[in-house]
Every structure is written in C-alpha cells, then in structure tokens.
Amino acid sequence: MAKEDYKGIWVFAEQENGVLSGTTFELLAKSTDLKKKLGGTDEITAVVLGKSVSGLADSLFEGGAERVVAAENDNLEQYSARPYARVLTQLCEKYKPSIFLFPASPQGRDVAPRVMCELRTGLTADAIDLDVDEDGVFVQTTPNFGGNILSHICIKERRPQMVTVHPKIFSPLPTVKGARGELITEKVEVEADECYAVVSTEKRVFEGKPIANCDVLVSGGRGIKSPEDLEMLRELAELLGGELASSRPLVDCGWLPHEKQIGQSGTTVKPEFILDVAISGSVQYLAGMQNSKCIMSIDHFDGAPIWDVSHYGAVADYTTLIPAVIAEIKARKAGK
Amino acid sequence: MKILVFVKQVPDTDDVKLDPRTGNLMRDGVQSVINPFDANGVEAALQLKAQCGGQVVAISMGPPQADDVLKKALAMGCDESVLLSDRALGGADTLATGYPLAKAAEKIGDYDLLICGRHATDAETAQTGPIIAAFLGIPQVTLVDKVSVEDGYAVCRRLLPDRYETVRVKLPALITVCSEINTPRYPTPINIMKALRKPRAVWNCADLGCDLSMVGAAGSPSSNKKIFEPPKRNTATRFFTGSTEEMARAIVDTLEQEKIL
Numbered sequence: 070m071a072k073e074d075y076k077g078i079w080v081f082a083e084q085e086n087g088v089l090s091g092t093t094f095e096l097l098a099k100s101t102d103l104k105k106k107l108g109g110t111d112e113i114t115a116v117v118l119g120k121s122v123s124g125l126a127d128s129l130f131e132g133g134a135e136r137v138v139a140a141e142n143d144n145l146e147q148y149s150a151r152p153y154a155r156v157l158t159q160l161c162e163k164y165k166p167s168i169f170l171f172p173a174s175p176q177g178r179d180v181a182p183r184v185m186c187e188l189r190t191g192l193t194a195d196a197i198d199l200d201v202d203e204d205g206v207f208v209q210t211t212p213n214f215g216g217n218i219l220s221h222i223c224i225k226e227r228r229p230q231m232v233t234v235h236p237k238i239f240s241p242l243p244t245v246k247g248a249r250g251e252l253i254t255e256k257v258e259v260e261a262d263e264c265y266a267v268v269s270t271e272k273r274v275f276e277g278k279p280i281a282n283c284d285v286l287v288s289g290g291r292g293i294k295s296p297e298d299l300e301m302l303r304e305l306a307e308l309l310g311g312e313l314a315s316s317r318p319l320v321d322c323g324w325l326p327h328e329k330q331i332g333q334s335g336t337t338v339k340p341e342f343i344l345d346v347a348i349s350g351s352v353q354y355l356a357g358m359q360n361s362k363c364i365m366s367i368d369h370f371d372g373a374p375i376w377d378v379s380h381y382g383a384v385a386d387y388t389t390l391i392p393a394v395i396a397e398i399k400a401r402k403a404g405k
Numbered sequence: 406m407k408i409l410v411f412v413k414q415v416p417d418t419d420d421v422k423l424d425p426r427t428g429n430l431m432r433d434g435v436q437s438v439i440n441p442f443d444a445n446g447v448e449a450a451l452q453l454k455a456q457c458g459g460q461v462v463a464i465s466m467g468p469p470q471a472d473d474v475l476k477k478a479l480a481m482g483c484d485e486s487v488l489l490s491d492r493a494l495g496g497a498d499t500l501a502t503g504y505p506l507a508k509a510a511e512k513i514g515d516y517d518l519l520i521c522g523r524h525a526t527d528a529e530t531a532q533t534g535p536i537i538a539a540f541l542g543i544p545q546v547t548l549v550d551k552v553s554v555e556d557g558y559a560v561c562r563r564l565l566p567d568r569y570e571t572v573r574v575k576l577p578a579l580i581t582v583c584s585e586i587n588t589p590r591y592p593t594p595i596n597i598m599k600a601l602r603k604p605r606a607v608w609n610c611a612d613l614g615c616d617l618s619m620v621g622a623a624g625s626p627s628s629n630k631k632i633f634e635p636p637k638r639n640t641a642t643r644f645f646t647g648s649t650e651e652m653a654r655a656i657v658d659t660l661e662q663e664k665i666l
Contacts, residue, residue, distance in 0.1 A: 150535070150544065150545055151544060154539070175547065175548060175563075175565050175566070178531050178532075178535075178547070179535060179545070179547050182499070182503075182532040182535035182536045182539065183535050183536075183538070183539040183545075185500065185532075185536075186500065186503065186535075186536050186539035186540060187539065189500070189626070190500075190626050191498060191500065191625070191626035191627030192499065192500075192532060192627070193627060194499070194528070194529065194530035194531065194532055195529060195530070195531075202630070206630065208630055208631075211528075212529075213527075213528065213632065217634065217635075218632055218633070218634060218635075219632070219633055219634070219635050220629050220630075220631070220632050220633075221629070221630040221631040221632075221633075222627055222628070222629060222630065223627065223628060223630045224626050224627045224628075225626075225628065226626070227626040262544060263575070264544045264574060264575035264578070265544045265546075265572060265573075265574050265575075266572065266573050266574075267570055267571070267572055268560075268571050268572065268573050269570075269571045270568050270569065270570045270571070271568060271569045271571075272567065272568050273565075273566075273567060273568055273569060285665060309660070309665055309666065321441075327584075327585070328566075333529065334524070334529060336566075341665070342660075342663060342665045352635050355635075363663050363665075364640075365656070365659070374635070376640075376642050377637050377639060377640060378640050379640060379642045380640060380641075380642065380643065381642065381643050381644075381645070381656075381659055382642050382643070382644055382645070383644065383645040383646075383652045383656065384644065385649070385652060389649050390649055390652055390653060390656075393649045393650055393652070393653035394653045394656050394657060396653070397650075397653045397654055397656075397657045398657055398660075398666065401657060401666075
C-alpha cells in the first residue's frame with residue numbers, strides 16, 4: 070500500500086471507568102489545527118475502546134471529533150496492553166489512518182509501542198509540538214539530550230505516523246454543544262489476556278494538594294543550596310496559599326518526591342501564578358510550566374532561559390531575597 | 406529463574422550543546438554512565454535472584470565503549486553480559502532498537518523475567534521495553550515500584566499518578582521499573598575483580614540472525630529531520646531592581662496587584 074492511501078487523523082480517546090482523559094480533548098484541538106495545515110481533507114476520528122463506550126461519542130464530537138470509532142467488547146472493560154494493542158492494530162489495518170495521536174500518559178505510553186511494533190511503523194515519544202514543516206512534512210518536536218536541544222522527528226514512509234503527545238501542551242477547543250458526527254460502533258472480537266490480571270488498586274495519598282491542581286506554586290531548582298533553603302520556599306508557598314514544587318534535580322537528589330516535580334518527566338502545571346527560584350529553565354522544565362498565567366522568577370544568572378517565559382523577575386541571590394519577601398508579606402499581613 | 410536486564414549508556418549531563426558551525430552535537434568531554442533507571446533494574450534483578458536463585462544476564466546495545474555499562478552491571482553482581490555491537494545497528498530508532506534486543510533474548514532463550522528501566526534519561530521514549538515485549542509476544546508491566554515472584558507469576562505494583570495498581574502477570578514477562586523500587590548497590594572491589602572473569606559475549610547481526618532490513622537507520626521508520634536550539638520566546642520580563650528590600654517590596658506589590666495575596 071502506498072502511503073497516499075492512508076488518510077485522516079486519529080486520536081486515541083483514553084478512558085478510565087467511562088471518563089475520558091483531558092488530553093484526549095487537547096489532541097482533538099491540535100488535530101483541527103493539523104487538518105488545516107495539511108489541506109483540510111483529513112477527517113478527524115476519535116477511537117475509544119471499552120465495554121460499552123459509544124455513549125462517550127457525543128462529548129468527543131463536542132470536543133472536535135468528526136467521526137468516532139467505538140470498539141466494544143466485554144474484554145476491553147479494564148485496560149490491559151495486549152487486548153488493547155490487538156484491537157487498535159486491527160482498526161488501523163481496516164481504516165488506514167495517516168496520523169495516530171496518543172496521550173503520553175501511562176496508558177498511552179504502555180499501549181502505543183505495541184501497536185507501532187505490530188504495524189512496523191514509527192512512534193515519536195512524548196512530543197511537545199506537532200506541525201507541518203516548510204516541506205509539507207508532518208513533524209513532531211521532542212526535547213533531546215537532557216533538554217537544551219529540540220528535534221524534529223518525522224516518519225517518512227510508514228503509516229500511520231504515530232505519536233504520543235505530552236499532556237497540557239495544547240488547549241482544548243471550546244465545547245460545541247450539540248455538535249454531532251458519524252458514530253461507528255465496532256463489535257470487535259478479542260480475547261482477554263489470561264496472563265495479566267489487576268488484582269488490586271490503592272489510591273495514593275499525597276502530602277498537600279497535587280501540584281497539577283494548584284493555583285499558586287513556588288518551585289525550586291538546581292541552584293537551591295540546602296534542604297533548609299527548600300523549607301524557606303515551602304514557608305513562602307504556604308504564605309501565598311500554594312504548594313512547593315521543583316524541577317528535576319531536587320527530585321533526583323531525594324529532597325522532594327517525584328509527584329512534586331514539574332516538567333516533561335514530571336507533572337505539567339498551569340497555575341495562576343508560579344514563582345521559580347534558582348531554576349535556569351531547561352526545555353523539559355519550560356514544557357511543564359510555560360502555560361502558567363503569571364510567571365515570576367528569581368535567579369542569579371541574567372542569561373538563563375527562564376527569562377524567556379517570565380513576566381516578572383529579579384536577578385538576585387535568593388538566599389537574601391526570599392527571606393526579605395517573606396518578612397515583607399508577614400509585615401503587611403500583620404498591618405492589616 | 407533466568408532474568409535478562411537491559412541497560413543503556415547515556416550521557417552524564419543535561420548540558421549538551423550544538424556546534425554553531427556544523428549543527429551537530431558537541432559530545433567532546435561528555436562522560437557516559439549507566440541509565441539510572443537501568444541501575445534500578447539491575448538491582449531488582451539481583452534482589453530477585455537472591456530470593457529465588459537463578460541467573461542474571463545484562464544486555465546492552467551500542468558501540469564497543471557501551472561495554473562500560475555492562476562491566477558496571479557485572480560488578481554489581483550480574484552473572485553474564487551480552488553486548489550487541491555492529492555498525493549495521495547504528496542510527497536505530499526505537500523499533501530498530503527493540504528488534505535486535507528481542508532477538509538477543511530469543512538467542513539466550515529460557516528467560517523468565519525481562520527488566521528495563523522506566524525510560525532512559527537521554528531520549529526519554531519509554532518505548533524499548535514494550536517493543537521488546539511485543540516482538541517476543543509476552544506481557545509487559547510498566548512503571549513497577551515493587552516486584553516479587555511466586556509460582557511462575559510476578560506480582561508487580563505499578564506506580565501510577567493517582568494510584569498503585571497491583572498486577573499479577575504470568576512469566577515470562579517484561580517489567581519496566583521506577584527509581585522508587587530500590588537503591589542500586591555500589592560495586593565492591595571484590596565484585597569488580599570478579600567481574601573481569603565473568604562470561605562476556607559480543608554479538609553482531611549475523612550472530613543474532615537479524616533481518617538486516619529491520620535494524621539500524623535503514624530499519625528505522627522514524628528519523629531526525631532536524632535538530633535545533635529552542636526558539637527564544639521573548640516574553641517581556643519586568644525586572645525588579647534595587648536593594649534586596651526594594652526588590653522584596655516590589656515583588657509583594659506585584660503579588661497584590663496580581664491578586665495572589
């Protein structure tokens with residue numbers, strides 16, 4: 070088959086217990102943009118797997134899907150890699166999409182490589198941007214080599230061109246209430262994976278609020294000199310009604326748990342306000358927080374990449390400036 | 406029990422720059438280390454061996470100098486190592502990396518458990534493990550932070566963003582491990598000495614019986630079209646200046662204006 074025979078943009082609509090992931094809608098929005106750039110003829114299809122999932126179609130249409138393929142089987146009720154990969158492979162062979170986008174979530178990153186392997190095509194990992202370049206080629210942007218360099222990856226000949234896409238990079242489209250499209254319900258045949266069983270789940274309990282849901286964050290980076298200094302940032306975060314977070318180095322050295330890490334290999338955040346302290350701003354870190362509404366930074370180096378995204382800042386030694394800010398806030402609170 | 410553990414050599418730095426003249430990566434002076442998550446994989450393999458007995462084989466793919474990470478794995482306590490090294494393997498994407506690694510597992514044979522790190526710190530694709538499992542037709546459990554083996558099954562706890570999920574998987578299976586699973590041991594001087602006498606194989610594509618159309622750059626569906634430094638975003642930054650106290654006042658004024666306080 071020639072690559073020209075593969076048409077359309079597919080989005081893996083990730084669902085758990087009947088709830089679609091937010092990234093599904095971000096990918097539908099980006100697909101609308103890609104469709105325009107590719108000439109407007111590619112249909113946007115959301116594909117959703119589960120026991121009984123055609124009821125999710127309406128919200129997918131309202132989020133930008135023009136067509137929904139709902140693959141249903143009792144054995145798909147709970148996610149596991151092999152049955153999901155088998156069904157997605159069959160659907161790709163039947164419908165022949167040109168582009169297939171997955172959320173770079175635990176589920177997306179678990180299933181997509183197996184589908185790619187069955188189809189002998191390419192899969193770009195954890196893209197932070199998607200575009201059509203000056204040659205008309207669909208390209209995926211990924212950070213590389215620890216973060217200071219970006220790559221444009223392309224899948225030249227094989228189809229579909231598969232990509233896992235980082236969450237919260239793109240904004241969903243405004244919901245179009247009542248929007249409808251073509252719904253195809255596929256009653257697929259698939260065996261359960263007899264070798265794989267989820268025997269129990271346990272909700273994780275976190276100290277503080279998950280950083281993804283915080284309106285205010287104070288984030289410390291490689292330049293933080295001691296755990297005591299980190300406690301100072303925690304105090305400031307508490308004064309501002311927010312949470313303490315960090316870039317990767319402080320998690321790597323064990324000062325903070327992984328769930329407090331902002332960035333590509335951590336959590337993507339979009340708070341109302343973020344204060345970055347002693348963070349230079351690697352591509353991975355910026356990818357995890359650049360859409361924050363108000364960004365303020367304190368770093369001693371005036372050439373750091375963090376300034377490219379900061380609305381406010383001070384080129385200063387945080388060890389004296391942070392205590393002065395804490396004192397000023399306390400004084401004003403006491404004066405009120 | 407036979408455990409295969411896959412290890413990758415990665416640059417020990419976040420600070421790789423482009424040569425402004427050639428546009429190529431400047432690799433000079435950059436040290437290489439074992440991918441930290443793969444060190445967790447080696448440790449997990451050694452702990453399981455201590456409980457269940459058996460044998461641990463460390464496998465890597467790369468140029469001859471990638472043997473350094475295998476020496477480290479042997480010095481930690483692995484029994485044997487296999488390096489896949491062949492010019493034809495160079496320039497591989499994830500599919501063309503997973504394929505020869507799966508071929509190596511087939512050649513070794515009789516494996517019970519395959520272990521990879523959750524991802525490598527250089528390209529962060531997290532794909533190699535699932536691809537090896539797909540080629541071998543075995544189940545996978547990703548993001549594991551606890552594992553035990555009993556009666557031909559592995560019981561694995563997955564570390565997911567909102568929950569722990571315990572999975573019982575029939576062996577043979579592949580798992581990818583998080584750093585939370587353990588603290589990798591340091592090689593002792595005695596084990597470093599012993600490592601020199603352990604079996605160390607080097608296999609090329611012919612040894613593996615690889616289909617040459619499926620390896621290296623030629624076997625890679627995806628390719629790097631361009632590498633570049635990130636474009637400057639140039640958000641207009643309002644800088645606070647003056648003494649520490651003046652800056653602190655200006656910062657708190659701004660917090661009030663922005664209704665953070």
